[in-house]
Amino acid sequence: AQSVAQPEDQVNVAEGNPLTVKCTYSVSGNPYLFWYVQYPNRGLQFLLKYITGDNLVKGSYGFEAEFNKSQTSFHLKKPSALVSDSALYFCAVRDPNTGTASKLTFGTGTRLQVTL
Amino acid sequence: KAGVTQTPRYLIKTRGQQVTLSCSPISGHRSVSWYQQTPGQGLQFLFEYFSETQRNKGNFPGRFSGRQFSNSRSEMNVSTLELGDSALYLCASSSAGSRNTEAFFGQGTRLTVV
Numbered sequence: 343a344q345s346v347a348q349p350e351d352q353v354n355v356a357e358g359n360p361l362t363v364k365c366t367y368s369v370s371g372n373p374y375l376f377w378y379v380q381y382p383n384r385g386l387q388f389l390l391k392y393i394t395g396d397n398l399v400k401g402s403y404g405f406e407a408e409f410n411k412s413q414t415s416f417h418l419k420k421p422s423a424l425v426s427d428s429a430l431y432f433c434a435v436r437d438p439n440t441g442t443a444s445k446l447t448f449g450t451g452t453r454l455q456v457t458l
Numbered sequence: 459k460a461g462v463t464q465t466p467r468y469l470i471k472t473r474g475q476q477v478t479l480s481c482s483p484i485s486g487h488r489s490v491s492w493y494q495q496t497p498g499q500g501l502q503f504l505f506e507y508f509s510e511t512q513r514n515k516g517n518f519p520g521r522f523s524g525r526q527f528s529n530s531r532s533e534m535n536v537s538t539l540e541l542g543d544s545a546l547y548l549c550a551s552s553s554a555g556s557r558n559t560e561a562f563f564g565q566g567t568r569l570t571v572v
Contacts, residue, residue, distance in 0.1 A: 385563040445491065447503070
């Protein structure tokens with residue numbers, strides 16, 4: 343079965359500094375990986391995905407993620423953090439045994455706190 | 459283009475009651491899936507419907523059920539509510555026929571069981 347690990351419960355970063363939110367995965371076959379963000383009392387917003395191709399994936403709001411097959415990682419990055427980026431971030435992997443995008447296994451989430 | 463719409467946004471129910479949550483997917487999306495989010499268990503997949511058929515099911519008891527209508531709208535039902543069913547229930551929709559697409563989530567229904 344597939345799984346996702348987000349080793350950090352919380353990441354603290356100062357505004358203007360680069361940020362990284364870590365994610366490692368385990369899946370048989372080709373990984374289909376996603377990052378979502380959740381603001382308080384809201385649903386999940388899609389940020390970016392890796393299906394195939396370039397290892398550096400660019401997404402919404404200036405976020406990008408680096409896929410590393412040898413390390414089975416898919417870390418989320420942003421060159422310059424904003425206070426408004428403070429939220430809960432989830433990494434997810436799609437079940438490779440289904441033919442759809444909708445059966446996702448999520449990590450436990452990482453709370454990003456950006457301070458002035 | 460309207461997003462995924464979930465109703466109601468908030469619900470308070472008593473133990474033993476049943477509840478029905480509704481989800482309207484993005485126009486043109488035929489796949490609808492449901493997730494439960496709790497502080498202890500995180501985000502867990504409940505089930506997925508496509509063209510009115512349940513295509514995938516997570517590891518939840520039979521008290522949790524769902525259905526999808528011909529217009530792709532979906533409902534999920536929880537019977538004999540327990541305190542542990544208190545959670546944010548999220549619905550997601552995606553377009554059919556492609557593994558490469560992403561799922562789009564609604565804002566969720568916050569269910570509180572007292």
